[in-house]
Amino acid sequence: MKITVYRKAHFNAAHRLHEPNLTEKENEALFGKCNNPYYHGHNYELIVGVTGEVDPKTGYLIDMKVLADLIKAEVEDYMDHKNLNEQVAEFKTLNPTAEHIAYVIWNRLRVKLNTSFNLKVTLYETPRNFVEYCGE
C-alpha cells in the first residue's frame, strides 16, 4: 500500500533577487522591485510530501512527529527570521528565487530521509505564487 503523507510548515525570511554573475543594470532589469538592495521579505509556507509504503506494524508511512522535527531542524531553524542572501550558506552564490529555495530545501531533506521514500516540496512565496519540486 503506497501513500503520500504531507506536513505543512512555515518560516519568515528576508531576501533580494540578485544574480551575482550579472551586472547591477541587468539585475535591476530582470528582477525589478524584487532586486531592492535593502531587501524585502515573505512568510514562506512549505508543504513537504513523502511517498512510500505504509508500515503494516504501525499504520504509519512515517511518524508525523519525526517528519515535523526533521523539517524544523533542516528548514525552520535554518532559515526562519534569516536574511537568505546574507545568512544562509547556499544562497551566497545562488539567487534565492522560489525555485532555488525549493531546490535547496529538497536537497537538505533528501539526505536525511530513508532512500525508499520519494520526496516532493511545495513552497508558497505568497498566497498567489508557489513552486513544486520533486528532484527530477
Next chain:
Amino acid sequence: MKITVYRKAHFNAAHRLHEPNLTEKENEALFGKCNNPYYHGHNYELIVGVTGEVDPKTGYLIDMKVLADLIKAEVEDYMDHKNLNEQVAEFKTLNPTAEHIAYVIWNRLRVKLNTSFNLKVTLYETPRNFVEYCGE
C-alpha cells in the same frame, strides 16, 4: 478529453491510535498522546478526485451532485460524529491512522464508481497533516 473533478467534504470523529497486535507499552511508545485511551478527535477534511473522459453529451465528467451524494452515503453518513475505533467496522482490527482512514475511504468509494474512472483521496487530519492515496 481527460480531466479530474474534485469534491470536498468533511466529517468529525473521535479516534485513538492503537495497534491491537502490540502491547499497551509499545502502543504508548509508538503513538504517545494519540494513544490516549479516552480518545481525541478531528475535523477530517476530505477531497475526492475522479479522473476520466468528459461526456460530450453533457460536458460533465460526472454530475457533482451524484459524486457529492456518493461521498455523503459512503463516508459522511458512515463516519461523521462516530468513534472510529468503536463504531466503524473497518477499524475494529485496523489502527485508524490517517493513512488507514484514507485507504478505507478509497475502497468504499472505489466499488461504487464506474471502473473507467481513476480515483484519488486526500484526507486532512489537521490543517498541517494530510495524506493522499490513489489505490496503488
Next chain:
Amino acid sequence: MKITVYRKAHFNAAHRLHEPNLTEKENEALFGKCNNPYYHGHNYELIVGVTGEVDPKTGYLIDMKVLADLIKAEVEDYMDHKNLNEQVAEFKTLNPTAEHIAYVIWNRLRVKLNTSFNLKVTLYETPRNFVEYCGE
C-alpha cells in the same frame, strides 16, 4: 494608543454533548448525534484577542511569544488530545458545548493576564460553526 493583538492556536479533542441534569432521552432529543456515548471530536481553532495600550518603550502591546506560551500552557497542553468530558476538570459538570469551552478558556486565560487588558476568545468548532466570548 489602544490596540488589539490576536494569536491563533489549535487543539484536537474528543467530546460528547451531554447535560448531566437531564435524562438520557432528553439528552438524545436535544443533542442528536452530538450526544453519541462513544464520543466524536474536533480540531478546535482558537483566536485569542488582547486589547490595551501599546507599551511606548517596546512598541508591543504584549510580547507575542509570552501570549503564545500562555495559550500553550493554559489551553493547548491542558486540552489537546484529551477527552473533554472525561479528562478536563471543568467539564465534569459542564456540558462541553462550544459556548462552554470558550467560557472555560476565557476564564483560564483571564486570571493569568494583566487586569489592564481586555480579553476576547473566538473558538471554531468546525470551519462553519464558531463562537465568541468576551466575559460580559
Next chain:
Amino acid sequence: MKITVYRKAHFNAAHRLHEPNLTEKENEALFGKCNNPYYHGHNYELIVGVTGEVDPKTGYLIDMKVLADLIKAEVEDYMDHKNLNEQVAEFKTLNPTAEHIAYVIWNRLRVKLNTSFNLKVTLYETPRNFVEYCGE
C-alpha cells in the same frame, strides 16, 4: 532541474449550464437549478501551473510577472464580469461546465506559452467543486 511554478488568479462571471443540442426538458433534467434561464454566477479561482527547466541565468522558470500578465490578458480580461454563455465566444456552442471552462482556459494559454513548457489548469467553481486539466 525541472520544476513547476504556479500562479493564482480569479474572475467573476455569470453562466447557465445548457447544452444546445438537447431539448429544454432534457437540459432541465440534467442540470437542475444550474439550468436557470436567468443565469447564476461564481467567483472562479484559477491556478495555472507551468512545468519546465529553470533558466540557470536567472533562477526563474518563467518570470511570474510575465505569467501573471498572460493570465490577465487571456483569462481575466476576457472572462471577468462577463456572461459566459452570451459574451464569451467559445461558449456560444459549448456548455460552460467547469470542465469546459478549464479546457478553454488551457487552450487559450497553451498557444501563448513556449512549447518547452507543460501546462496544467486548476479551476475552482466553488470552494468545494474544482477541476484539473492538463491537455491529455
Next chain:
Amino acid sequence: MKITVYRKAHFNAAHRLHEPNLTEKENEALFGKCNNPYYHGHNYELIVGVTGEVDPKTGYLIDMKVLADLIKAEVEDYMDHKNLNEQVAEFKTLNPTAEHIAYVIWNRLRVKLNTSFNLKVTLYETPRNFVEYCGE
C-alpha cells in the same frame, strides 16, 4: 453569560449593479463593468452572528442546526442559483450591491429570530470585498 455564535453559509448568484432611478449613462459611469447588462456572478459567503444569553439548561445560545436551517430557508433556498435582479423580489427596486444584499438578508433573518437576540450579518462578495451589517 453573553456570547455570540456564528454560522457560515454560501450561495451562488448572478447580478448586475443597476440603479433603476438613474439613466443608462449614469449607471455605466457609476458601476463600470459591474453594470454589464448580461450579468456577472459571485459565490457569496455569508456569516451570521447571533448574540445573546446561553441557555443554562442546554449550554447552547441557539441550536446550530436550528440556525443553519433558518439560513437555508431564508437565504440559501431563496437566493442560491438565482439572478438577484430578475428573480429575487427585494431587488426589483433595490440595486443589489453587497451593502443592499446584506441589508436584505439581515431583515429576512431578523423577523424569524427571537427578539432577545442581536443579529449581525457579514457577506463576502469576493474573498477581497465584504460588508458587515448589524441593523443600526
Next chain:
Amino acid sequence: MKITVYRKAHFNAAHRLHEPNLTEKENEALFGKCNNPYYHGHNYELIVGVTGEVDPKTGYLIDMKVLADLIKAEVEDYMDHKNLNEQVAEFKTLNPTAEHIAYVIWNRLRVKLNTSFNLKVTLYETPRNFVEYCGE
C-alpha cells in the same frame, strides 16, 4: 442605514524589530530573533474597514474601486517590497512592530478618507499573529 465595508490587500516587506532608544543588548533581549540585524520579512495581509451611511443614490458606502486605489497608493505602493526600517519614513524613528505598522497605515488612510467615515485596520504579520487598530 449604517454599514461597514472591508477591502483586503497585501504587501511584502523586510523589517527588524529594533527600538532606537534602547541599547543593542536590550534590543536583543526584548526582540530575540526578530532583532536580527540582517532583517527578516513577511507577507503582510491587510484588511481595511470603513463604516458609515450607505449612499441611497448608489447603494454603495464607498466605491470599492476608490477604496482599493486609495489602499494601493497609500500602503501597497508605499511599503511593498521595501525594507520598512530603511526605506519607509515613519519607521526611521518608530520600531516597526505590527502594532506600529497598523498605526502608520491607519494614519495614512485616515487623512484621505471623508471624515464622516470611521476607519478600522487589521494587519496580519503571519497567519497566526495579527493586530487591529481603530484610532482610539
